[in-house]
Amino acid sequence: MEAKAADVLRGWLEARGHTVQSQPFKAPRSYGWELMLVSLLLALGGLLELWWLALLGAYAFWAHFGGGWAPWASLFDRHPSQNLISQAGTGDKTLVLMAHYDSAKTWFIYDPRRVRGFRANFLLNATLAFASPLAALLPWSGRLIGLYFLVQAGLLLWRELTAPYVGGANDNASGVAVAAGLFEQLARQVPPGWRVMLALTGCEEVGTKGALALARSGQVPRDALILNIDNVGRGALFYAVGEGMLGYRPYSGKLLEAARSLPGAQPLEYRLAYFDTRAFPEHACLSLIRLENGVIPNWHWPSDTAAQVRWEDVEQTRDYALNLINGLLHEHDEIPETL
Numbered sequence: 001m002e003a004k005a006a007d008v009l010r011g012w013l014e015a016r017g018h019t020v021q022s023q024p025f026k027a028p029r030s031y032g033w034e035l036m037l038v039s040l041l042l043a044l045g046g047l048l049e050l051w052w053l054a055l056l057g058a059y060a061f062w063a064h065f066g067g068g069w070a071p072w073a074s075l076f077d078r079h080p081s082q083n084l085i086s087q088a089g090t091g092d093k094t095l096v097l098m099a100h101y102d103s104a105k106t107w108f109i110y111d112p113r114r115v116r117g118f119r120a121n122f123l124l125n126a127t128l129a130f131a132s133p134l135a136a137l138l139p140w141s142g143r144l145i146g147l148y149f150l151v152q153a154g155l156l157l158w159r160e161l162t163a164p165y166v167g168g169a170n171d172n173a174s175g176v177a178v179a180a181g182l183f184e185q186l187a188r189q190v191p192p193g194w195r196v197m198l199a200l201t202g203c204e205e206v207g208t209k210g211a212l213a214l215a216r217s218g219q220v221p222r223d224a225l226i227l228n229i230d231n232v233g234r235g236a237l238f239y240a241v242g243e244g245m246l247g248y249r250p251y252s253g254k255l256l257e258a259a260r261s262l263p264g265a266q267p268l269e270y271r272l273a274y275f276d277t278r279a280f281p282e283h284a285c286l287s288l289i290r291l292e293n294g295v296i297p298n299w300h301w302p303s304d305t306a307a308q309v310r311w312e313d314v315e316q317t318r319d320y321a322l323n324l325i326n327g328l329l330h331e332h333d334e335i336p337e338t339l
Helices: 004-016 030-049 050-066 113-135 141-162 167-185 209-217 254-260 309-330
Strands: 022-027 079-088 093-100 192-201 225-229 235-242 266-270 284-291
Touching: 004 079, 004 167, 004 192, 022 209, 030 050, 030 113, 030 141, 050 113, 050 141, 079 167, 079 209, 093 167, 093 209, 113 141, 113 209, 167 192, 167 225, 167 309, 192 209, 225 254, 225 309, 235 309, 254 284, 254 309, 266 284, 284 309
Parallel strands: 093 192, 093 225, 225 284, 235 266
Antiparallel strands: 022 079, 079 192, 235 284
């Protein structure tokens, strides 16, 4: 269905006169298979009391959630995906409007009755994963941790075989709508000296694979400003001041400075998951997101449908982002006020 979504988006942009570049890459269809490998390494390291195998599992855990080097990635990156890129203007300064258009499988930890414990569950897994090499040297402790991860591997297998993909109206059709609408508006009259790029990425949910492909392509200059929009269909609006599930990376640059001086959104240290901006650690980035009670509404759950999106919240996000951009480009021609 991701390919069909790309076709819809391409048609929408081309119907408005924009040239669309397809940037192909390979990626897994779900993150569950890689996490199953991580869990099995940790399980076998503990159950067989092999500290070096547990250490490999701990590294694999860090690589997946921290964005580190994963030499086994080619085992999973076997399915075609693509980024959609459109550009307007020819200036030497670049503004990137980025949003991912893929969706994800559901799982029991995303049940609205449990999802508020997602962060605690992740920290438990991280603690056990990083403790497993030492635990493998001690009587019974390594086996207990190994048994825990063996059960988790079984649950992940069950997920991959039975769980459906969710509709993704909030995560992230809402962000795509805002990013594409802003690009369409800015492209009518690009401020002098600027180039505006729309980057709609695939496979964000399985490890920011589309954003990594974009970063490696060299199409985004080192001094580009990247505004990422993710999950803005419902809830209170936040601008992330940094992100990181394991190590934390603070944002910096003009976008963050502008957001701090603009009313309408609250600052947030985002540690719940990761954004596509993870693939651009040296760029000036900012991510916009909406949360309800500290979590993403209908996150990876079958209820993530169009009926659960508050369109007024999407429009308010668009208006906030437009004011943010206007604040950066105030010395240039005024941007039209309506889409």
